[in-house]
Amino acid sequence: MSDNWGDDDGIEAEPFDVDDEPTAEREEREPGRMFGLDVAEVVESMARPAIARTLQKAVRDVVNEVVDAEVTEQLDPSVIEELQAQAATAARRAVGAALDELDEEPANEEPELYFGSVDEFVRGFLLPNYKRRVDGQRVMWAAEWWKYAEAVARLDALWRAWEHLRQDAQTGMSVWFRDHAEHHMSILLSTDGPFAAAGEGKNSENVNDKGEQLPYIAPPEGLFPDVREVSA
Template identity: 30%
Template sequence: MTSNHIDLGLDPDVEDQFVKLADKRGRPALRELFSGLYDRAIAQALDHSDNADIARQLSDVADAAAAQWVKELRKPDGGPTDKLIFDNLEQFCTQFFFELYARDTTYSNAIKWCCDWWAHPEAQVRLEAIWRAWEQLRRDGGTGMSTFMRDHADHHMAKLFDPEGPFKYCSADGHESDEEGRVKALAHTPAPTGLFARPTTNQP
């Protein structure tokens, strides 16, 4: 069978997981793509082939459709890449990223985590940054995933996992709100008047 597989430039095992995860979000698009291709392929197969050849041709069609969807996913202009794969931050985290970044947070003294991560503003911002970086770098079939892990995921997750980070008072048992105000905004004093004033333009 002729393969129509698109090379994503990843390790085969990593690429397989990527395509499977992407396929979960792409099934509606795949079904739309399949419908027209299947209609033509089935008609031709029934006219000219035996049962074994029909199965082979339909398998080829499925490969072509899946490859086309992944190809569209990576297009720099137009197509599905103009849209986000995930609809919101929670979806990105729970359906993809938290599975990718699985860690033992129950018995580790080196990692702090909170199941109510959304209750921590810093966690929201850092995970949002990770999500936006992934949506951009997923299109890069070269070093995109390496850049994403090294410069974005690993960097921000190290800050969140830090025992002195935003989850300091939380535990594996759950979120602990800081009602006593133990975590405060960084100390600051008012800046001198005019230091950050916006420059004005001279009007003629």
């Protein structure tokens, strides 16, 4: 036997790269269930959106290419110059309008009053919502409340506070009852308050029965004008 075995019978050995390993074909496996999931169902649900995204990207690339080409062809120097001029004008106007708004002082408008006078407030809100038994002995009130200066001042304060706190839809009325109504009404209804003399004698108009509204007699016309009309 010859030592030059590669020369025997005219056969030459082909070079072999040790890094080149034959690729094994992926074995076909029927999809089943794994970890509680139907593999085929999961793949199918993901494949369709993936295909749609790929097709959309391909179409979008074509559309962008065509649009760029068409727009570039249409935009000759005169068209570009006109477009730039119009854009510059619009930009200057927008900046000017924005600066004008910054220069303007924010309007500090007071919200419109719900009631036009303390009398309207007493009739429209206080009497229906603050009912107390008035016996003229332990609890005092005067139907002609408008004859008592302190009572008018306190009721006016209640009205103004109510107008302000009604703007707070969350806790406004709770604060009004706690901090304003309970404070002023406890004084007005007390035996040593401004209505102390209203229970003397046979003043039946100054008492009521349980569950009824506080006694009320309308003030003279014009005594409490509607401030909404006066300020209008």
